[in-house]
Amino acid sequence: MDAFWIILSSSLIAVTCSLLGCYLVLRKMAMIxxxxxxxxxxxxVIAYLISGSREALPMLIGAAIIGxxxxxxxxxxYKKAKLQxxxxxxxxxxxxxxxxxxxxxxxxxxxxxxxDCVLYGEIAYVPLDLWITDAGVNMGPRTVWISASLxxxxxxxxxxxxxxxxxxxxxxxxxxxLGIAVxxxxxxxxxxxxxxxxxxxxxxxxxxxxxxxIVPASAAYLITHKLKEMLILSAIFSVLSSIGGYxxxxxxxxxxxxxxxxxxxxxxxxxxxxxxxxxxxNTSRLILNSTS
Amino acid sequence: xxxxxxxxxxxxxxxxxxxxxNIDFKIPVGQITGIIxxxxxxxxxxxxxxxxxxxxxxxxxxxxxxxxxxxxxxxSYVPQRESVDWDFPASVMDIVLMGRYxxxxxxxxxxxxxxxxxxxxxxxVNMLEFSNRQISQxxxxxxxxxxxxxxxxxxxxxxxxxxxFVGVDAATEEAILNLLTEMKNQGKTVIVVHHDxxxxxDYFDWIVLLNTRLVxxxxxxDIFREDLLQEAYGGKLNVLSKVGDLIKEKGFSVRxxx
Ligand SMILES: Nc1ncnc2c1ncn2[C@@H]1O[C@H](COP(=O)(O)OP(=O)(O)OP(=O)(O)O)[C@@H](O)[C@H]1O
Ligand SMILES: [Mg+2]
Numbered sequence: 429m430d431a432f433w434i435i436l437s438s439s440l441i442a443v444t445c446s447l448l449g450c451y452l453v454l455r456k457m458a459m460i461x462x463x464x465x466x467x468x469x470x471x472x473v474i475a476y477l478i479s480g481s482r483e484a485l486p487m488l489i490g491a492a493i494i495g496x497x498x499x500x501x502x503x504x505x506y507k508k509a510k511l512q513x514x515x516x517x518x519x520x521x522x523x524x525x526x527x528x529x530x531x532x533x534x535x536x537x538x539x540x541x542x543x544d545c546v547l548y549g550e551i552a553y554v555p556l557d558l559w560i561t562d563a564g565v566n567m568g569p570r571t572v573w574i575s576a577s578l579x580x581x582x583x584x585x586x587x588x589x590x591x592x593x594x595x596x597x598x599x600x601x602x603x604x605x606l607g608i609a610v611x612x613x614x615x616x617x618x619x620x621x622x623x624x625x626x627x628x629x630x631x632x633x634x635x636x637x638x639x640x641x642i643v644p645a646s647a648a649y650l651i652t653h654k655l656k657e658m659l660i661l662s663a664i665f666s667v668l669s670s671i672g673g674y675x676x677x678x679x680x681x682x683x684x685x686x687x688x689x690x691x692x693x694x695x696x697x698x699x700x701x702x703x704x705x706x707x708x709x710n711t712s713r714l715i716l717n718s719t720s
Numbered sequence: 721x722x723x724x725x726x727x728x729x730x731x732x733x734x735x736x737x738x739x740x741x742n743i744d745f746k747i748p749v750g751q752i753t754g755i756i757x758x759x760x761x762x763x764x765x766x767x768x769x770x771x772x773x774x775x776x777x778x779x780x781x782x783x784x785x786x787x788x789x790x791x792x793x794x795x796s797y798v799p800q801r802e803s804v805d806w807d808f809p810a811s812v813m814d815i816v817l818m819g820r821y822x823x824x825x826x827x828x829x830x831x832x833x834x835x836x837x838x839x840x841x842x843x844x845v846n847m848l849e850f851s852n853r854q855i856s857q858x859x860x861x862x863x864x865x866x867x868x869x870x871x872x873x874x875x876x877x878x879x880x881x882x883x884x885f886v887g888v889d890a891a892t893e894e895a896i897l898n899l900l901t902e903m904k905n906q907g908k909t910v911i912v913v914h915h916d917x918x919x920x921x922d923y924f925d926w927i928v929l930l931n932t933r934l935v936x937x938x939x940x941x942d943i944f945r946e947d948l949l950q951e952a953y954g955g956k957l958n959v960l961s962k963v964g965d966l967i968k969e970k971g972f973s974v975r976x977x978x
Binding site for chain 2: 597
């Protein structure tokens with residue numbers, strides 16, 4: 429049963445992350461998940477100082493707010509200060525992370541926490557954290573319920589906002605010329621990423637989240653030229669990674685998160701080979717055509 | 721003269737350096753107008769200012785005597801082809817259908833009449849057989865035709881195109897030109913950024929000669945004069961960019977719009 433719960437929650441989170449990841453990859457902002465993972469530290473500390481507890485909820489809220497703030501800062505540096513996007517991302521998250529560290533050292537007496545307490549979840553512990561109702565009914569792991577709700581939320585966002593996301597990701601200037609609020613779409617997407625990143629960290633840990641945001645989407649990008657197919661393929665890859673990774677970890681008796689991320693990497697490699705093979709075939713066909 | 725586009729004292733600066741200076745002109749309805757000038761003369765910036773994509777530091781633009789907001793659905797903008805990533809996972813049809821997107825129907829599904837209009841637009845640019853082709857597999861000229869089809873699908877009254885003739889072969893150039901003429905015959909207004917003096921005289925009815933400031937505007941026969949062309953293209957010394965540098969150095973500010 430543990431295997432089932434771990435694979436299920438990993439898959440739910442992986443699908444959510446990889447769907448959003450498709451848009452991040454296409455917007456050339458794939459590293460934003462990594463940035464958010466570091467940048468949320470001050471949010472957690474402030475939430476802790478305000479609420480005075482180590483309850484997960486206030487910290488998640490603090491982290492999610494700072495996550496969105498991170499994306500606002502990145503956009504500001506990129507658009508207004510005309511920095512490269514990767515430089516904007518780098519500056520923003522190192523700076524926010526540093527503020528978090530300073531806050532911790534300033535309040536060292538009162539703050540007994542670091543990111544590990546809330547954000548660096550461990551997927552192997554998913555089956556241990558059960559949701560038991562007041563009546564005493566065992567509903568299964570809490571993470572499964574949270575990540576399923578998150579998936580439904582993000583999936584509806586992508587389905588309802590499909591045209592808006594498609595248009596603003598492909599050609600922002602044209603969208604603006606049509607009078608479409610491109611800022612709304614950008615920040616809706618960024619808020620979705622921030623929320624997903626923060627919630628997923630708590631359940632499956634940082635490496636997996638960053639891997640899920642980038643790897644399945646990039647793999648799908650290599651082998652398809654249709655956005656819908658890219659979204660579906662990336663979801664399939666992330667489920668395959670979750671299943672394959674779990675059994676690989678069981679087989680080698682190693683870290684589940686590490687194994688899942690590795691399987692995702694192997695799938696990526698596989699897609700890369702397919703795309704190389706296709707390209708070579710295409711060019712040789714072209715040469716054949718032109719010589720015949 | 722019925723006016724399609726009017727700019728009034730338009731000044732646009734990047735980093736406080738003016739790239740358009742006090743531009744003041746009117747363009748008539750129902751004509752094909754070329755905006756001509758050397759590289760870096762501010763042609764693209766002018767279109768962006770018209771479409772509200774960059775904020776002018778002073779002045780304004782009016783379209784059909786109204787603000788852009790009020791007439792947006794009557795205007796179609798074709799950005800420079802290089803401004804998008806052609807490796808994006810989308811088909812030709814997907815892109816042309818974008819011409820049917822509006823802020824009012826963004827949450828609605830694409831309907832059959834949108835599809836019919838897109839098919840018709842593709843037919844006009846002779847790209848219908850490519851409608852399922854992925855855009856990453858198009859030649860430069862085909863990409864340009866897809867952009868024009870998207871624009872046609874908008875069904876606008878005023879078309880504003882940035883360098884539609886760049887990187888296309890003679891046949892495509894001719895095809896695009898025929899389209900523009902056809903649009904004109906239907907009473908539409910077309911404004912095209914173009915940087916080739918050679919062909920400009922054959923293509924356009926009206927000309928705007930631009931080099932940071934407005935050099936001349938009018939029917940083409942009035943504009944194709946040695947002295948005016950010399951002024952726009954000749955003489956390396958560009959006084960205004962010097963002014964801009966000076967302003968930057970001394971920290972004077974260009975008058976901002978309140
Ligand atoms: N985003 C920007 N930031 C700063 N300067 C810019 C920006 N875009 C354009 N410029 C500068 O403004 C000037 C006008 O540029 P613009 O693109 O409008 O010229 P253009 O006439 O369209 O040139 P081309 O024929 O090469 O397309 C140039 O000197 C350019 O370097
Ligand atoms: Mg230009």
